[in-house]
Amino acid sequence: MDYYQIIKRPLNSEKSVADRELTNSFHFEVNRKANKIQIKEAIEKLFEVKVDNVRTLNRSGKKRSYRNKVYKTSSWKKAIVTLKEGSTIDFGY
Numbered sequence: 001m002d003y004y005q006i007i008k009r010p011l012n013s014e015k016s017v018a019d020r021e022l023t024n025s026f027h028f029e030v031n032r033k034a035n036k037i038q039i040k041e042a043i044e045k046l047f048e049v050k051v052d053n054v055r056t057l058n059r060s061g062k063k064r065s066y067r068n069k070v071y072k073t074s075s076w077k078k079a080i081v082t083l084k085e086g087s088t089i090d091f092g093y
Contacts, residue, residue, distance in 0.1 A: 003042040006034045010091055011078065023082060026089055030079045032058070039079050049087040055080040 008029040010016075016027040030039055036054040043051050057080075061073040083089070 001031065001034065001038065003045050006031050006038055006042040007046060012091075012093070019080070024085070024088065025080050025082045028079045028081065030056070030077050032075070032077045034077070034079075036079075039081070043081050047089045049089060050084040051081055052084045053082040055082075 008031065011027040011029060013027070019025040019027065028039075028043075034042075036056060039056070040051045040054050043049065043054075057078045059076050059078055061075045063070055063072050065071075
């Protein structure tokens with residue numbers, strides 16, 4: 001799998017910003033088939049940083065309703081990547 005297919009997008013929420021400042025951890029939405037080793041390699045190659053730890057979570061889709069029709073959003077995978085001391089990722093915001 002290509003590195004750009006593994007990492008889909010960075011997540012920007014209150015919790016992810018707090019983790020970024022306190023523990024040097026960054027949250028990403030990743031491909032559901034990617035494992036921790038592939039995620040670590042992709043982050044190190046794309047952002048040129050050293051990764052210390054990778055944690056993953058499988059998030060199930062939610063039920064939503066729209067005009068009396070119920071549907072389910074798609075499931076996705078989240079990765080929390082902790083960087084080594086001195087490494088950081090600048091997203092520009």
